[in-house]
Every structure is written in structure tokens, then in C-alpha cells.
Amino acid sequence: MSHPTDFLLDYALAELEPEKSLELEAHLRQCESCRSELKALQASFVALSESLPLATAPAASWAIIQERIKPQTPSSGITEEKIILTPIKNRRSWQAFALAASFILALAGFFWAFQTQQNYKQVRAEQRKVAGWLSRPDVASVQFLDDKGDRLGSVLTLSDGRALFVLRDPPEKGLAYQAWGMVNGQRTSLGLSNRTLLEVSYTGYDFIGTSLEPEGGSPAPTHPLGRVAIPLEPRPAPENKPDTPTSSKDQTFLEG
Amino acid sequence: MDTEEQLIIRLQSGDETSLAKLYDLLSNQVFSLALQILRNREDAQEVLQDTFVKLYQNAERFNPEFGSARAYIYTIARNESRMRLRAKQSRPQKLADIDLHDPASTFEANQVTDHDSRITVAKALEHLTREDQHLLQASFFEGYSHAELAEQTGLPLGTIKSKVRRALLKLRDLLGDV
Numbered sequence A: 001m002s003h004p005t006d007f008l009l010d011y012a013l014a015e016l017e018p019e020k021s022l023e024l025e026a027h028l029r030q031c032e033s034c035r036s037e038l039k040a041l042q043a044s045f046v047a048l049s050e051s052l053p054l055a056t057a058p059a060a061s062w063a064i065i066q067e068r069i070k071p072q073t074p075s076s077g078i079t080e081e082k083i084i085l086t087p088i089k090n091r092r093s094w095q096a097f098a099l100a101a102s103f104i105l106a107l108a109g110f111f112w113a114f115q116t117q118q119n120y121k122q123v124r125a126e127q128r129k130v131a132g133w134l135s136r137p138d139v140a141s142v143q144f145l146d147d148k149g150d151r152l153g154s155v156l157t158l159s160d161g162r163a164l165f166v167l168r169d170p171p172e173k174g175l176a177y178q179a180w181g182m183v184n185g186q187r188t189s190l191g192l193s194n195r196t197l198l199e200v201s202y203t204g205y206d207f208i209g210t211s212l213e214p215e216g217g218s219p220a221p222t223h224p225l226g227r228v229a230i231p232l233e234p235r236p237a238p239e240n241k242p243d244t245p246t247s248s249k250d251q252t253f254l255e256g
Numbered sequence B: 001m002d003t004e005e006q007l008i009i010r011l012q013s014g015d016e017t018s019l020a021k022l023y024d025l026l027s028n029q030v031f032s033l034a035l036q037i038l039r040n041r042e043d044a045q046e047v048l049q050d051t052f053v054k055l056y057q058n059a060e061r062f063n064p065e066f067g068s069a070r071a072y073i074y075t076i077a078r079n080e081s082r083m084r085l086r087a088k089q090s091r092p093q094k095l096a097d098i099d100l101h102d103p104a105s106t107f108e109a110n111q112v113t114d115h116d117s118r119i120t121v122a123k124a125l126e127h128l129t130r131e132d133q134h135l136l137q138a139s140f141f142e143g144y145s146h147a148e149l150a151e152q153t154g155l156p157l158g159t160i161k162s163k164v165r166r167a168l169l170k171l172r173d174l175l176g177d178v
């Protein structure tokens, strides 16, 4: 009997095409020697993999995995329950992470249905970026609401002076989100985005906000969406009770 | 208690609590392996997540007849790490301060792998030729494919595969029936 030994390595490393795998498995069923060699290869690979310095998996990962394996449809991708985001500065509990992560991933699932394949990488990159921010110990987060109290998305900040608007929907074609920083009645444009993420620097401002503008942006906001006070104010809240969202119902600052 | 193989079999019938159990048992190992290959926490975290999502989605590909649960899960992690390396099209700098097989390196103990078994692997590796050590290191800790190794060394692909295979078998012999 000739033994397909080279295929054993590929099989052990899950690198063998499915048809070849079936062939090899047929051989394995009748060949004790190849079975024991396969076992040895697997054991060796496992021993090597477990010989590494052991690092601790990030705490937020399990919640993200759970959310990703949940069946999602565009219509059920976002539910009220999922979009409750609590400020998590000073309250870095697993629950807060889970809520934040599930919110972000619900959005990602929602958008996914509307994204073409070529945007897939960009969506993944955005998910990664948000996950990266959420995993920082200094992240603070509030809901981002419009003047009617409807959810626009979230605002995250880091202690290094960066803020990230995570918007629920991308702007319609031909439009862009424009971010503004406000201090002492002065308004400064902070940047534009035609997607759902908009990163800005908040240093030196009392408020940051966004408006909806034509693609190239405007010198002053024409369709203000909402703003948040800086620094984000995490309000102490009893456990298990979502915090009151921070947002401005008063849009005069943006409009002025 | 279920064996890890039984947990994957239960997962094949959609039992999510099995996934949670496997995650509890192996997430640190999977994360460490990804971190080793990618040298970047954010990427390693992504791979950790992708690995368990893939495990959930592709559980039926595990053949309990010949499979080892850990080998299966680590191959997913290794392959995901390599895909990510390829996507980034650049290899991370080696971290000078980690010597993989230096028993003097500081390790955290955990329930899956204790300090002793790591030293055993480190000692066993010392008994391999430098070429074998290099091949195992490049193939399992640096994410090189056999094809890339063939190109690097100028050796035929088949030769690389048999060398890696023999090095793994030698390592197994050195480790004994643990």
C-alpha cells in the first residue's frame, strides 16, 4: 500500500481541498500507520501552538462573537434594545462592553445588507476601528441624538483628544457628514465623511457636532444634525439601568 | 464533562453553549497564537473573533473520526492569521524582547498549558537541527506558507512539506506520549 504521507500534513493543517480530504479519509479508515502519523502531526502542532507565551484574550471578544453568530436580517438588525449605549467611562464593566459591541455590530449587520461586495473590506475596517476604540481603557461613549431625540448613532472619545462619530446610516449619495467644533460662539469645520465614521479632534472645543452637507462640505452648517458637550459626561447610574442619553435638543449653536 | 471533541460535535447540532465552553477553554491559546503570528493586539483580537465565528459556522467540517478539536481550532486560527498577514501585505517586525523558546521567559500559568509543558517543548526543540527549528518557527509562528518557504529556500515544495512533516514527527517523538 502506498501511503499519501505528504497529504497528511496538509490534512492536519486543514489545507487540503475537500475532495482530496475525502480520498485521504478513505485511506485513513484502512491504514493504521497513517492514522497514527496523523495523530502525531496533530499532537505536535498542538504542542507547538501551546508552547507560546500565554496572553489573555481581550474581555470584549466573547460579546462580539456572540453578536456575530446571531442571525441578522436587515429589518431586525437594529432594535431599541440593542441601541442603548451607556457611557462607559469609569464603568468599564463587561455589560457595558457587551452593549457597546452589540450596538456596533447590529449596525454593521444592518449596513452589510446594503453594501456591495467591494465595500466589504471598508465595512470590516470600520468595524475594526470601532472595536479598537471600544477596547481602549480610556474610551467614553454617549448616544448621539437629533433634536427630536431620534438616534443618529454614537460618539466615542479617547483621552488623547480624538472623537469618533459612529453614525447609523451613511449619507445619501451626493451628501456628506460634516463635523464642527464649537467654542465661544465660534464654529470650525473639523472634517467630512461620506461614510458612517467621522473622526475628529475635539481639543479646545466645548461642543462637537455634525451636519449634513453637499459632498464638498459647506462653510457653515446647512442641515445640523446634533451635537454633544465635551468632555462627554458619563453620569453615574445604578447598575443595569441605562444612563440618560447626552445630547443637545438645542441646535441654535450649530445653526448660529 | 464533555471532551473538546464532544463539544464540537454538539456544536454541529447548533448547541451554542458548547461554543462558550470551547471559548473558555481555548480563547487565551487562540489569542496567543494569533498574537505571535501577527504581533498586533488589534489584529489578534480580530482573528480570535473570526476563529470562533468560523468554528461555529464550519463546525460540520470537523470530522471526529480523525480530528483533534484543538488541532482543528488552532488550524483555523493559524489560517485566519495568515490571511490577515497576506491582506496587510507586510510582516510585522519581530519583537526583540520575546524569545519564543527561552524557558527563562516569563510565562503566565493557566489551566490549559502549564509552565512545565512549555519548557518540555522548548527543550525538545533544542534537539532538532537548526534547519528544522527554523522551518517550524517560520511555518507555525511566523505564518509562512509552505510555498513561501519553498521560494525562500529554493527547495521544491514537496521537499519543504516532507521536511516540515518530519520535523513535526521528530518533535512528537522527543515529547513522548504526553
Ligand SMILES: [Zn+2]
Residues within 6 Å of the ligand: A002, A003, A004, A027, A031, A032, A033, A034, A035
Ligand atoms: Zn497509509
